[in-house]
Amino acid sequence: MRKMRLPFILSFIMLLGLFSCTSTEQKEATLQLKATAQGPFFAGPNSLMAEYSINPADLFDSEGLKKSDIEEVKLKSVSIDLAKSDSIALDQFTSVSLSIVGGDEPMTALAILNPIEGSNTPLTLTVSEEADLAPFFQADKVTFILDWDFISDDYREEMNSQITLNLNAALKSN
Amino acid sequence: MKNMMRSFLTVVLISFTSLIMAQDGEADRLVGVWEPSHGKAKVKIEKINDKYYGKIVWLREPIDPETEKPKVDKNNPDEKMRSTPLRGYRILKDFEYTDKDTWTEGTIYDPENGNTYNCTIKMTDENTLDIRGYIGISTFGRSDVWKRLKIPSRKK
Numbered sequence: 001m002r003k004m005r006l007p008f009i010l011s012f013i014m015l016l017g018l019f020s021c022t023s024t025e026q027k028e029a030t031l032q033l034k035a036t037a038q039g040p041f042f043a044g045p046n047s048l049m050a051e052y053s054i055n056p057a058d059l060f061d062s063e064g065l066k067k068s069d070i071e072e073v074k075l076k077s078v079s080i081d082l083a084k085s086d087s088i089a090l091d092q093f094t095s096v097s098l099s100i101v102g103g104d105e106p107m108t109a110l111a112i113l114n115p116i117e118g119s120n121t122p123l124t125l126t127v128s129e130e131a132d133l134a135p136f137f138q139a140d141k142v143t144f145i146l147d148w149d150f151i152s153d154d155y156r157e158e159m160n161s162q163i164t165l166n167l168n169a170a171l172k173s174n
Numbered sequence: 175m176k177n178m179m180r181s182f183l184t185v186v187l188i189s190f191t192s193l194i195m196a197q198d199g200e201a202d203r204l205v206g207v208w209e210p211s212h213g214k215a216k217v218k219i220e221k222i223n224d225k226y227y228g229k230i231v232w233l234r235e236p237i238d239p240e241t242e243k244p245k246v247d248k249n250n251p252d253e254k255m256r257s258t259p260l261r262g263y264r265i266l267k268d269f270e271y272t273d274k275d276t277w278t279e280g281t282i283y284d285p286e287n288g289n290t291y292n293c294t295i296k297m298t299d300e301n302t303l304d305i306r307g308y309i310g311i312s313t314f315g316r317s318d319v320w321k322r323l324k325i326p327s328r329k330k
Contacts, residue, residue, distance in 0.1 A: 044231055045262030049222075094244075095259050101223060106281065107267045114257045115244065130252045143223055149262055 024071060025173040027060050031165040034083075039156040048161055050144040054137050060169060072170040073133035078111040080146065083123040083160035090119050095149045098125065098163065101138030114149075122158040122164065133167070185327055201271030204295065207231065207323040208303060216323055219266065226277060228266030234260060249288030269295060282307045291315070 035050035053115055057065040082088065095114035101107040110133075111125035136142045146161055208220045216232035218300040238245045247262040269280035269288050275297040282305065284292040291307035294317075298304050308315025 045194075045229060047220075047222075095262075097258060097262070099264070101225070101268075107222075107227065107264065109255055109258065112255055112258045114259050126254050126257065128252050129254050145222065147262055149259060 005031055023173055024170050027062065027169050027171055028076070028171065029059050029061070030166045031059065031163075031167060033144055033163045035144060035161045035163055036158065041148075041150050041155045041159065043150050043153045045149050047148050048146040048148065048159060050146065050163060051141060052144065053141050054139060056137065059167075060149065060171065062171070065171065066137050069172040070134050070137045070169060071134050071172060074168050075110060075127040075131060075133070076166040076168050078125040078127055078166075079122040079164045080113075081162040081164075083162065086159055086161065087157065088155055090116055090121065091147050092150060092152045094151055094153070096123065096125065097147045099145045099147070100131075100133065100136055100142055101145065102136050102142030105135045105139070107145075108136075110144075115160075122162070134169075138147075200274075201226075201277075203297065204271075204277055204302065204303075208320040209323055210305075210320050211318050217265065217320070224270075226266070226269040226271075226280070227264050229264045229321070230261055233261055247284060247285055247288075251288055266293070266295075269293075 031052070033050040035048035035054055037046065037048040054067065056067055056070055057063055078098055080098075082090065093116050095112070095116060097109065097113070098111045099107055099109050108131050109128060110131050111127045113123050113125045116123065145165060146163060148159075150163075202221060204219050205221055207216055208228070209216050214234045215230050217228040218231045219226055219228040221227075233245065236244055238248075245254060247258040247260055247263055248256050250256045250258065263283075263285065265283040265285065267281050267283070269277040272278045277295040280293050280295070281290050283290045284307075291309055292312075293308070294306045294312060296304040296306070301320075301324070303320040304317055305320055306312060306315050306317045
């Protein structure tokens with residue numbers, strides 16, 4: 001009877017060894033994007049868009065990293081800056097928020113700053129605790145939507161904003 | 175023979191493109207500003223990447239009497255996002271045009287309780303939407319009629 005159990009025990013140990021070869025690695029990355037929209041903008045919420053093509057190996061500086069290796073992507077911080085070339089100042093806005101949309105995933109709110117106080121840039125937003133970007137990173141392309149809430153009634157020029165996202169990802173490593 | 179083939183392919187291509195454009199035109203009828211039956215808000219529906227989203231652009235009572243500040247999404251399940259202003263909030267998300275006069279696969283958010291429901295939008299005429307929010311199956315839900323906000327024409 002003992003002899004019969006041995007192959008089972010050995011198989012179990014081998015399986016354990018096999019699974020232990022796949023572990024999870026934590027990695028940080030910074031994503032910088034330029035969101036843009038053409039005026040005119042009116043008082044109230046106005047959206048600027050930034051498209052991003054997903055390339056995990058490039059983003060996480062890890063050769064051979066596949067989309068399927070991404071287990072979780074959480075936001076550590078989000079900051080926003082106005083383009084220096086734009087002739088609009090922070091006192092023209094009451095709030096700013098950031099969302100993401102792409103693939104088959106529902107649009108997800110990522111970060112918010114309300115109210116905007118002072119004139120120091122970049123603005124640091126409060127990030128969502130729940131948002132996980134990993135499902136979005138399975139798509140080919142995602143769109144970040146930056147909503148500025150305008151006070152002024154009429155701004156006719158193009159507007160640009162720099163978005164900086166600091167990410168913390170859990171990645172499969174073999 | 176080559177010319178005939180080329181003409182045939184051109185006709186097919188034009189027909190196909192026209193069909194797609196007609197379908198896009200039909201779907202885009204949803205774009206505009208709409209008013210729910212309670213009259214407390216106006217919602218602007220816009221298109222982002224082939225899907226439709228609706229955000230609050232006007233509130234009858236924009237100030238929260240408790241805080242005396244502009245209303246925020248104080249019932250958001252994510253505590254960190256509770257300072258999001260209600261004006262500008264996207265309460266309709268991810269709608270796709272699936273059938274004649276119907277948009278599905280989307281959700282509607284109720285800021286009064288912080289709940290998100292599955293939702294179907296049916297355009298009963300050019301200026302009327304039947305919005306049905308539900309959990310699970312559409313039989314158990316609640317409907318509301320939204321009217322398109324007509325922009326008055328400028329007097330000359």
